[in-house]
Structure formats: structure tokens, C-alpha cells
Amino acid sequence: MTGPVTLGREIELPSGHAVLEDRGALRDLAASLAEGVSGHVSRLERSLGCKIIVQWLEPALQEALDGSSRPVSILQPPRRLPVPEAVGLWSGCAEIGADQALWCGDTVPWNAVEEGPFGTLVLGPAATGASGGPRDHALVDGLGRWFDRGRHGVLAVDGRDGAQAVARRILALGREAGLSGEQLLERTGVAFDGAGAGSTREMIAGIRHARDIRAGFAEVGEE
Incomplete structure (x- = not known):
């Protein structure tokens, strides 16, 4: 589900400016979003008979905080979204009555x-180094603080490398962030990043791959 910050950046006011530029309009948008998602979650839970987890997608968060979005006019640069304002928008959305996660x-x-207000953070392969790329030390420090607060993480994988190789990289990340292998199992999940999946078969294979990686934590941890 697109989060209020990113949605506010993508939707335009009649003036041509993004909703993000108008504090009042942005608050109204976030409130309407929370109300709509709350109703949708309630209907799904009644129909499916299970709890729903809402994942908020905020890919434009960093740009909004930096004020680096493309301006409508060079005479009026985009405003920087203050952190307390972003947190306030999320707090309203967090009251929808469902477990929630954040991806940015x-x-x-x-x-x-x-x-x-979110208790779970979703990180992609590039962010975690699960794809084999270099690891960002700021990420390790941030994850350490995140887990110290008793929060959880979901690590997305892309299925390009073997399960044990990825499990080793994720375990190494966990250790750098201050988690033992057992704590990593308790506090994190592994999910398939289906952005590159071209078919249902590829999606199913990716989900199985994520399952194998999580199962490999124990085996790799004993090496």
C-alpha cells in the first residue's frame, strides 16, 4: 500500500503542485488513506478469516525529507518534509487496526x-547486501538500534544466488547488527522480492527459495 508521504508526492493539487507541498491537504490525504485502508482490511479479514499485514511503501521518503523532488517552478523549490510531520502522518495510518510494516x-x-510507529521494517536485497553487493555501514548501525528497540525486520531476497550463500550473508549482517543466529530467527523473516518475477512459476520458485534461506540459517550457523 502506497504510504502517505509517497502518495502526497505523486498526487497533484489543481495548482499543479504536489499535495506534499500543502500541509493541510497532506493531512487530509493521510486521514482519508487511513480510513480507506482500515475499511479494506476489515473486509478482507472477515472474508479470509485471518489477520492482514499491511505493508506501507514509501520509496519517495528520502526525497521528501531532503526536498529534492522535481519542482513545478524554479521560483518555488519543493519544501523539505520535517521528520515530525512524516511521523505524524504515519501515526494516523498506524491506527487502522492491523499489523503493519514499512518499506522505503x-x-x-x-x-x-x-x-x-511501525514495528517491522522491510529491507530489499540491495539494502542488506543479500544480493552480494557491498554493505552500507549506516544500515548496520541503524539495524542495531532498530533491533535494540525490540522491533522486527523482513529481509527480501531476489533468488539469484544459492540459499546457503545468501543465508551466510544475512547471518553476517545479523551479527554485525548485534543479533545471534537464534535471535535472527526470532526477529526477522525472509521474503521473496518479486519485482523481477515474470510469471507465477517464478514467483512460486522465489517463495520456495526464501523458505530455503530461512531454513539454512540453522545449518549455516552450525558451521
Whole structure:
């Protein structure tokens, strides 16, 4: 579900400016979003007979905080979204009565995310180094603080490398963030990043791959 910050950046007012530029309009948008999602979650839970987890997508969060969105006019640069305002928008959405997680792309603005109401943070392969790329030390420090607060994480994988190789990289990340292998199992999940999946078969294979990685935590941890 697109989060209020990113949605506010994408929707335009009649003036041509993004809703993000108008504090009042942004608050109204966030309130309407929370109301709509709350009703949708209630209907789904009644129909499916299970609890729903809402994942908020905020890929534009860093740009909004930096004020680096493309302006309508060079005479009026985009405003910087203050962290307390972003947290306030999320707080309203967090009252929808469902478990929730936050994803904000490969760059995690820890100053905002840590102050937010969400208990679970979703990180993609590029962010965690699960794809084999270099690891961001700011990410390790941020995750350490995140887990110290008793929060949880979901680590997305892309299925390009073997399960044990990815499990080793994720375990190494957990250790750097201050988690033992057992704590990593308790506090994190592994999910398939289906952005590149071209078919249902590929999606199913990716989900199985994520399951194998999580199962590999115990085996790799004993090496």
C-alpha cells in the first residue's frame, strides 16, 4: 500500500503542485488513506478469516525529507518534509487496526524511520547486501538500534544466488547488527522480492527459495 508521504508526492493539487507541498491537504490525504485502508482490511479479514499485514511503501521518503523532488517552478523549490510531520502522518495510518510494516527502498532514512510507529521494517536485497553487493555501514548501525528497540525486520531476497550463500550473508549482517543466529530467527523473516518475477512459476520458485534461506540459517550457523 502506497504510504502517505509517497502518495502526497505523486498526487497533484489543481495548482499543479504536489499535495506534499500543502500541509493541510497532506493531512487530509493521510486521514482519508487511513480510513480507506482500515475499511479494506476489515473486509478482507472477515472474508479470509485471518489477520492482514499491511505493508506501507514509501520509496519517495528520502526525497521528501531532503526536498529534492522535481519542482513545478524554479521560483518555488519543493519544501523539505520535517521528520515530525512524516511521523505524524504515519501515526494516523498506524491506527487502522492491523499489523503493519514499512518499506522505503534501498535507502533507509533512519532519523525518520526510527521515530515512526511501525514495528517491522522491510529491507530489499540491495539494502542488506543479500544480493552480494557491498554493505552500507549506516544500515548496520541503524539495524542495531532498530533491533535494540525490540522491533522486527523482513529481509527480501531476489533468488539469484544459492540459499546457503545468501543465508551466510544475512547471518553476517545479523551479527554485525548485534543479533545471534537464534535471535535472527526470532526477529526477522525472509521474503521473496518479486519485482523481477515474470510469471507465477517464478514467483512460486522465489517463495520456495526464501523458505530455503530461512531454513539454512540453522545449518549455516552450525558451521
